[in-house]
Amino acid sequence: MKPTANLQYDWVRVDAGPQAQAEDGFRRARLGLRAQSEDRRWQWVVEHDFSDRTPDDAWLEWTPTDGRAVRLGQFKQPFSLEDAIADKQSAFMEASPVGALVIGRRIGLEYASWSQGGTLRVAVFGKRLDGSNASTGASLRGTWQLVDGEAGSAHIGFSMASEFPRDARASFGLNAGSVFSSVKTATTGSLTDVERIDRMAVEGVWIRGAWSMQVELAQVAVRRVGADVDGRAGNLQLTWSPTGDGRRDQRGIVTGPAASGHAGWELGLRWGSLDLDDGAVQGGRVQSWGLSATCYPRSHVRVIAQLSHYHARRAGIDSAPVTAGIRVQWTY
Secondary structure, three states, rough: OEEEEEEEEEEEEEEEEEEEEEEEEEEEEEEEEEEEEEOOOOEEEEEEEEOOEEEEEEEEEEEEOEEEEEEEEEEEOOOHHHHOOOOOOOOOOOOOOHHHOOOOEEEEEEEEEOOEEEEEEEEEOOOOOOOOOEEEEEEEEEEEEEEEEEEEEEEEEEEEEEEOOOOOOOOEEEEEEOOOOOOEEEEEEEOOOOOEEEEEEEEEEEEEEEEEEEEEEEEEEEOOOOOEEEEEEEEEEEEEEEOOOOOOOEEEEOOOOOOOOOOOOOOOOEEEEEEEEEEOOOEEEEEEEEEEEEEEOOEEEEEEEEEEEEEEEOOOOEEEEEEEEEEEEEEE
């Protein structure tokens, strides 16, 4: 048994026309415990985020054979590459616009398999441990490994999910690059009379040495009594490490650079889009660009500086917020 920690402190400034917000605080204050049996067949994780005041990961996993596992508890549901990458591995402080359409953590049961040819994760889920997001649903994510060797690695993948909200409501939105900002670049508001929410995403990853590229397209279809509502999002990200500390593709998930014996650096460029306009629902359309620089001075410490620009149009009103931020992160 060993303790786990993920502490993130952010300084953020958002300029949105006449509005300007400068905030700082803990983005994450996650503490927990992890234990594993001697034969590594069983492991469990319990974590609580004291910044959000909510439980995060809380699950038990059984690995009967190499390449197969069953997990029960609260965990990120298998949908979208964007959501699968942990925030302690991401090249940016916040998720891309694709993150506006993901499922996130729910209580569920998951079966996972992996091999040199790819991965498959299938899950059924319900609400969160704190009682929010009450629904019944299922999701899956699969990847095919195209290249894996000294020349680099590459995979393609897809995700599908469907859920039935018990309160017949749903909402989707995107902030201006920080949870500390009240500025929304797009939002559907509360959608009522929702019978079912269907999601689909396709992804691609390429890694070679110090370079990496990932692309993902996602779509959500909100089935309602009356007019349905569709939303779409996309993301293209390129990273390069001047110190030669490249990313890795492990079981269909991109991990961050692992500098050893020196301070590592990584530069990131990202483009994203989100379209929440559909019929009477004018949630808005957004395009965003982001630049990031990450330093890894120690194995458990990293510092991220990020600049993001958004061009949004919602209900006939244009906005172009610019967000600058710095994060100091310690993980264990």
